[in-house]
Amino acid sequence: MATPTSTQGAQLSPEEIGFLAGGPGRAAETALARLLDAELVRVARDGRVSAVHQNGHGATTSLEARVLKQVRTPVWFHKVVKNAAKDQETQALHRRLLEAKLLRRSRKRIVVWWLLVAIGVLLGLLSLLMPALLFGAFAFLWAGLYLRGRRPLTRAGKAAVSGTPASDRVFAVARYGFFGTVAGQSVHELFELPKGVVKTASGQRKPAKRRRTGGSGGSSCGGGCGGSWSSDSNSDSGGGSSCGGGGGCGGGGGD
Amino acid sequence: MAGIADLGVGIGWRPEIDLTVERLPGVDFVEVVAENLHIGHLPESVTLLLDRGVPVLPHAVSLSLGGAEEVDLARVEHLGAVAEAVGAPLVSDHVCFVRAGGLDSGHLMPVPRTRDALDVLVANVRTAQRNLPVPLALENVAALLEWPDGELTEGQFLAELVERTDCWLLVDVANLYANARNIGTDPGRFLDEIPLERLAYVHVAGGVEHGEVYHDTHAHAVLPEVLELLDELCSRVNPPGVLLERDDNYPSDTEIASELAAIRAVVDKKRD
Numbered sequence: 001m002a003t004p005t006s007t008q009g010a011q012l013s014p015e016e017i018g019f020l021a022g023g024p025g026r027a028a029e030t031a032l033a034r035l036l037d038a039e040l041v042r043v044a045r046d047g048r049v050s051a052v053h054q055n056g057h058g059a060t061t062s063l064e065a066r067v068l069k070q071v072r073t074p075v076w077f078h079k080v081v082k083n084a085a086k087d088q089e090t091q092a093l094h095r096r097l098l099e100a101k102l103l104r105r106s107r108k109r110i111v112v113w114w115l116l117v118a119i120g121v122l123l124g125l126l127s128l129l130m131p132a133l134l135f136g137a138f139a140f141l142w143a144g145l146y147l148r149g150r151r152p153l154t155r156a157g158k159a160a161v162s163g164t165p166a167s168d169r170v171f172a173v174a175r176y177g178f179f180g181t182v183a184g185q186s187v188h189e190l191f192e193l194p195k196g197v198v199k200t201a202s203g204q205r206k207p208a209k210r211r212r213t214g215g216s217g218g219s220s221c222g223g224g225c226g227g228s229w230s231s232d233s234n235s236d237s238g239g240g241s242s243c244g245g246g247g248g249c250g251g252g253g254g255d
Numbered sequence: 256m257a258g259i260a261d262l263g264v265g266i267g268w269r270p271e272i273d274l275t276v277e278r279l280p281g282v283d284f285v286e287v288v289a290e291n292l293h294i295g296h297l298p299e300s301v302t303l304l305l306d307r308g309v310p311v312l313p314h315a316v317s318l319s320l321g322g323a324e325e326v327d328l329a330r331v332e333h334l335g336a337v338a339e340a341v342g343a344p345l346v347s348d349h350v351c352f353v354r355a356g357g358l359d360s361g362h363l364m365p366v367p368r369t370r371d372a373l374d375v376l377v378a379n380v381r382t383a384q385r386n387l388p389v390p391l392a393l394e395n396v397a398a399l400l401e402w403p404d405g406e407l408t409e410g411q412f413l414a415e416l417v418e419r420t421d422c423w424l425l426v427d428v429a430n431l432y433a434n435a436r437n438i439g440t441d442p443g444r445f446l447d448e449i450p451l452e453r454l455a456y457v458h459v460a461g462g463v464e465h466g467e468v469y470h471d472t473h474a475h476a477v478l479p480e481v482l483e484l485l486d487e488l489c490s491r492v493n494p495p496g497v498l499l500e501r502d503d504n505y506p507s508d509t510e511i512a513s514e515l516a517a518i519r520a521v522v523d524k525k526r527d
Contacts, residue, residue: 039507039508039509040507042271042272042274042275042505042507042508043274044270044271044272044273044274045270045273045274045298045299045300046270048271050271050505052505052506052507054504074271192274192278193274194274
């Protein structure tokens, strides 16, 4: 069994859409969602996830198989997501999406960026009096431009996410996470899961504010914000970078 | 108490499958293990079911009414308190002992079917009844051994117990099947001998054969033979309720729903 490999133009798997829409945590949530959908795992009201069968059968991807193996004995929902987000299968998924040019390596906006821009602007103003400073202004502003940060989603990646509707509850998790909403309904309700269980999966973060109705992404930073990112499929303006770059973990966009 | 209200088809509520029980269609009542509930801290799921009007019946496993030692009134009082907390019309335990000489068997041990043992059981049941706010039903257990020098059949033993204590019966057809397989109990005779008019409800559960022994595991699918025994029972009496017990290795919601549907089909067949 292998995680389906997809490339641009091909149908992306829910896990791939999940990764693009919300990072490794979302991919992990999506794998869990598929297992829930197939009744291969169950969740109790206290938030513990357990495998329905002990034989590991039924997984359709390597990540699902890892999750199934993990929950042979009950594991807290948020731990399942956190562990799966850091799993080597999720890292492999990341690599495949990079190779498919649906993702690029993100660059965080560093603190000194503001200083570089400020100096650049200052030099630009001073160059009115002393034209030689114009070169310095360009240098600082160029450095600021380079270090402004970069969201990981490529244009193709964004198109893939925005072009994939939440056609079923697994894709709904991929797009918006368990804590998100789709068509005015909380995604966790599609799985008849109490909100308390989902909150633990989402690190109890509030969903990101959306500009449009129809869908909103909850945070899926169960794996921690490091290495997670969000995408905003409503916007072509390019995304913010990962959590450290101020983009927040809220992912997904409206349909 | 004139009779047991119609309970329908139910399932044993367990924390591992609380959400499953909540969303399964056609769960008319549930049973909770009384020892696992704490007064004042009822599980949210149980509270939710109560709010929906689903009857919740406490089922005890530790009263050890068949034991020679005095009844532990604290356990009886806890059972009664749980019954009051969930508004249960009755409670239940087993015709067994689980403690002796300071040791806990960890298993529902069968009672010797002698008149002396029956006297002890009757006295203990009466003590429990005096300290319970609702009627008590007692369940036949699955036995892997039979004590020597038995003077009564299991059916006769239960019939006399009911006659002398006015308790209700909780008939576990899976236990009856296990006893038929393992110690040669005649299920037809058992059903002939027990006072079916005192039937509170019925348990159905799964098990597995290992070697020459059938194990009432509550962790495997319900055998068709057990459903046949339920069918046989239903041909004699319309049981107020039938409940599926599952305690481990929980299958998918669909599989549990399928087992409940199979039980309901047997019950409804006789009611049509």
